[in-house]
Amino acid sequence: MVALVIAENDNGSLKGSTHHTVTAAAQCGGEVHVLVTGSNCGGVAEQAARIAGVSKVLVADAPHFADGLAENVAEQALAIAASYSHILAPATAFGKNILPRVAARLDVAQISEITKVNSPDTFDRPIYAGNAIATVQSADPVKVLTVRGTGFDAAAATGGSAVIENLSPVADSGKSAFVSRELAKSDRPELTAAKIIVSGGRGMGSGDNFKLLEPLADKLGAAMGASRAAVDAGYVPNDWQVGQTGKIVAPELYIAVGISGAIQHLAGMKDSKTIVAINKDPEAPIFSVADYGIVGDLFEVVPALVKELG
Amino acid sequence: MKVLVPVKRVVDYNVKVRVKSDGSGVDIANVKMSMNPFDEIALEEATRLKEAGKVAEVVAVSVGVPQCQETLRTGMAIGADRGILVDASSETEPLAVAKIMKALADKEQPQLIILGKQAIDDDSNQTGQMLAALLGWPQATFASKIVLEDGKAIVTREVDGGLETVALTLPAIVTTDLRLNEPRYVTLPNIMKAKKKPLETLKPEDLGVDVTPRLKTLKVVEPSKRSAGIKVPDVATLVTKLRTEAKVI
Numbered sequence: 359m360v361a362l363v364i365a366e367n368d369n370g371s372l373k374g375s376t377h378h379t380v381t382a383a384a385q386c387g388g389e390v391h392v393l394v395t396g397s398n399c400g401g402v403a404e405q406a407a408r409i410a411g412v413s414k415v416l417v418a419d420a421p422h423f424a425d426g427l428a429e430n431v432a433e434q435a436l437a438i439a440a441s442y443s444h445i446l447a448p449a450t451a452f453g454k455n456i457l458p459r460v461a462a463r464l465d466v467a468q469i470s471e472i473t474k475v476n477s478p479d480t481f482d483r484p485i486y487a488g489n490a491i492a493t494v495q496s497a498d499p500v501k502v503l504t505v506r507g508t509g510f511d512a513a514a515a516t517g518g519s520a521v522i523e524n525l526s527p528v529a530d531s532g533k534s535a536f537v538s539r540e541l542a543k544s545d546r547p548e549l550t551a552a553k554i555i556v557s558g559g560r561g562m563g564s565g566d567n568f569k570l571l572e573p574l575a576d577k578l579g580a581a582m583g584a585s586r587a588a589v590d591a592g593y594v595p596n597d598w599q600v601g602q603t604g605k606i607v608a609p610e611l612y613i614a615v616g617i618s619g620a621i622q623h624l625a626g627m628k629d630s631k632t633i634v635a636i637n638k639d640p641e642a643p644i645f646s647v648a649d650y651g652i653v654g655d656l657f658e659v660v661p662a663l664v665k666e667l668g
Numbered sequence: 669m670k671v672l673v674p675v676k677r678v679v680d681y682n683v684k685v686r687v688k689s690d691g692s693g694v695d696i697a698n699v700k701m702s703m704n705p706f707d708e709i710a711l712e713e714a715t716r717l718k719e720a721g722k723v724a725e726v727v728a729v730s731v732g733v734p735q736c737q738e739t740l741r742t743g744m745a746i747g748a749d750r751g752i753l754v755d756a757s758s759e760t761e762p763l764a765v766a767k768i769m770k771a772l773a774d775k776e777q778p779q780l781i782i783l784g785k786q787a788i789d790d791d792s793n794q795t796g797q798m799l800a801a802l803l804g805w806p807q808a809t810f811a812s813k814i815v816l817e818d819g820k821a822i823v824t825r826e827v828d829g830g831l832e833t834v835a836l837t838l839p840a841i842v843t844t845d846l847r848l849n850e851p852r853y854v855t856l857p858n859i860m861k862a863k864k865k866p867l868e869t870l871k872p873e874d875l876g877v878d879v880t881p882r883l884k885t886l887k888v889v890e891p892s893k894r895s896a897g898i899k900v901p902d903v904a905t906l907v908t909k910l911r912t913e914a915k916v917i
Contacts, residue, residue, distance in 0.1 A: 427834070428797065429806055451827040455809050458762070458797035467763050467882035470792045480886065485790050486685045490694050493886040533840075534806035537822065537833040550828075554916070578917060586846065596812065596826045596847060603706075603786065603846065605828070611916040621684055628894055632914040634906065640899075649897035650909055663903045667917075 359388030359478065361444035364435055365406055366452045369396040369424055372405040374551050375448030377512035380409055382505040384513070385475035386444045389413045392520070393438070395431050397424035403522050410517035420527035425536035426452055432459035433528045439464060442500060443478070449504035449606075450550075457504055466498035471606075473509030487602040487625035507550055508608035508629055542595055549598070552581035554611045557600055557627070560587035561616020561637065561656060568594055570657065571615060573664045583607065585617045601626035616656045619644030636660065669816075669838075670725045671714040672778040673748065674769055675707040677732055677739040678789040691887040703739050706784025708746070709844040712851040713814060714782050715747025722816045723780075725749050729772060731756055731765050737867060744862035745854040751867040756879050762790075764872070764879040766798035771875035773803055778839065780821065785810050785843040796843035806836040810845040 361383035366373040376392070383390045391414040392406040403417040418434045435456070439445060445460060447453030449471045461468035473491070474482035480495045481503065549555065556575045558568055568582075575582050583605070584598040600607055602625040612630035617623060619635070619642055627633070628647050635648035636659050645651045652659055679685055680700040688695050703711075717723040728743035730736040731754040740751035754768050773781060786793035800807035808814075808823035812831065815822040821836045826845045836842075872879045900906045910917045 425832075428800075428809070432801065451810060451825075454793050455797065455807075458794040459801035459807075461794070462763060462766055462798035462801040465763075467761055468792070468794050468798075469883065470794060484891070485888070486679070486694060487788065487791065488891060489685050490687045490888050491891050492888045495884045495886055496882065497884070498882050531806065533837045534808070535835045537835050539833070540831045541829040590846065595830060596845075597828060597830050602788070602791065611910070611914070622681070628891075632910070632916045633894075633897075634910070645899070646896045647894045649914065650906055651897065651899040652903065652906060653899060659903060663906065666903045666907045 359386070359443040360441060361386045361388055361390050361446060362435070362438070362442040363390060363392045364431065364445070364447040364453065364456060365392050365394045365402065366448050366450060367394060367396055367399060367402040369399045370401060372402050374512060375450045375453070375507050376406070377409060377515060378507040378510045379446050379448045379505045380411060380513040381510040382472065382475055382503070383444065383446050384411045386501070387478045388443065391416060393418070393435060395423040395434050397421050405515070407520040407522050408516050408518050410514040412518050412520045415520050415522045416525050417522060418525045418527045422530035423527065427534050427536060428455045428459055429531035429534050430528065431456045432463070433531065434525070435460050436463055437528050438525065439500065444501045444503065446503045446505055449506045453504050457502060461502040464500055464502065466500050466502055467496060468502045468504065469494055469496060470504050471506045472503050473506050487621055488628065489621065506606055508606055542597055546575060547579070547581045549581045549583055549600070549605050550607055552609050554578045554580035555583050555607060555609045556580045556613045556615065557583035557585065557617060558588055558593070558615050559585040559617030560591060562588060562593060565593040570660050574613070574660055577664055577667045585623045614644050614648070615660060617644055618642045619647065669723050669779040670727065670776060671717065671723050672727050672729060672773060672776060672781045673707070673710050673714050673743070674729045674765070674783050674795070675711065675739055675743050676704040676784070676787045677701050677730065677736045678704045678787055681705055681788055687888055687890045691889055693885065693888050701735070703742055704784050704787045706786060706844050708851045709846070709848050710782040710784050711743050711746045711748060712849050713844065716849065717816065718747065727752065727776060727778070729754065729769065731760050731768050733757055740867055741862050742854060744865045745858045746852065750865055753867065753869045754872060754875070755869055756872050758879070759881065760879050761881050761883060762792050762794035763798055763882065764877065765795050766802055767877045768872055768875055769799050770802040771877055780838060780840060780842065782842045782844060785845055796841050800841040805840050807841040808834050808836055809843040811842050812845050812847040814842055814848070
């Protein structure tokens with residue numbers, strides 16, 4: 359039994375989601391190999407080779423892998439799929455885009471967003487926005503799995519010394535092309551990796567008012583997030599969205615400001631260790647999951663909190 | 669150009685489902701059902717492309733129980749020209765649905781298939797990508813903007829770090845994210861008109877597709893409950909609690 363992890367990377371560095379996926383792969387019971395696709399991605403391969411528990415890194419380095427196009431990455435994974443009992447990818451925009459293509463071509467089911475490996479063929483996954491957890495068994499010869507990062511600790515980034523092997527890259531599909539990318543620039547930690555998150559909802563009232571949360575996030579070294587309502591209203595960009603169909607987070611501390619707490623939002627953050635809610639409506643559902651709640655006007659409470667933190 | 673839009677009948681997004689006491693699944697008897705919200709966005713987009721003169725025909729397809737006819741009628745009230753129901757009473761997994769859609773695509777020859785990025789019941793987020801792979805077509809998942817020009821679909825995608833734009837050679841698959849559009853309210857005249865639109869019913873066998881599930885659900889349980897905490901009177905108490913009790917700052 360050998361498990362293959364498709365590594366998420368930006369040609370320069372390996373994304374943290376990969377380390378969580380390696381942990382899930384190791385729990386499947388056998389060796390763990392990592393597939394790195396990219397352009398001039400030798401550095402990424404070296405990072406992958408140092409992850410504890412990885413025995414081999416396979417690298418496909420070619421210009422048409424630079425932008426993670428699903429058609430090309432899936433084809434590369436398929437080229438080596440026959441050697442593996444499990445194929446895993448992080449349940450991120452990158453992994454979700456690619457892995458179902460691999461599963462379909464192998465004619466096997468995919469199990470999405472696993473949160474637990476019960477045995478090499480049985481996995482837990484949330485359904486209905488996390489309101490139920492299904493234990494699912496696969497009879498397929500290959501298990502194809504996307505891995506929810508919050509369900510597995512990150513594998514140690516150092517300690518391993520895997521063999522690095524170069525693959526001959528598959529040809530460019532020629533059917534899709536990368537045009538452009540607008541990535542948000544921020545000095546704050548990445549949302550899914552942050553220890554503390556300050557999130558705002560519709561109660562913020564405007565995009566400008568989100569500035570009120572910045573001093574709080576600065577004080578705490580926190581990432582900033584938002585509810586779907588705030589993103590839909592155009593207050594903040596889409597990549598801030600926490601929830602069922604946005605990002606799934608589980609920080610040490612989640613501070614929900616002006617967020618009512620729709621089930622779709624709770625699905626994305628209820629595994630946080632400590633939750634603080636600030637809302638003027640004492641009946642808001644967010645208080646039903648919050649460890650500490652403050653009922654009050656966020657425009658007064660947030661500045662007071664910043665001051666109190668000193 | 670023809671556009672195919674698969675639509676799924678799911679538990680309405682406002683319903684909080686309950687897990688059955690025997691752990692066999694969730695209780696969906698007598699629960700309000702609706703069209704999957706992402707599929708509604710897909711149909712709205714196809715309809716807008718038609719209204720803009722870019723698309724000649726919009727076909728809505730659903731796989732499932734006979735009641736999916738209602739979902740298809742809603743789809744036709746939004747703007748689909750006709751509907752196809754593939755009658756499969758047992759639960760169909762994304763791979764089986766993708767195979768059914770591939771057989772229909774072979775038959776209907778659409779240039780574009782727009783799907784919701786995920787269904788809000790099983791949260792799989794697979795069918796569009798699987799269909800693209802089976803057809804050998806390019807894909808753009810999590811779309812927030814679609815432009816059709818010169819035989820290509822230029823699609824802006826919502827990715828983890830922001831936005832990304834790709835150009836796909838048609839025929840292609842697009843899956844929708846929330847910000848693609850805001851679906852219209854269906855009006856009574858359009859509901860009446862939808863009743864007269866053609867609706868064809870097929871069986872998976874007619875399309876040569878085996879829908880036998882590959883996965884076995886051993887049990888379904890409720891997630892561990894988070895109990896509500898306390899309300900604190902002021903920020904000073906909050907900060908003290910976070911420092912000394914929760915020890916997270």
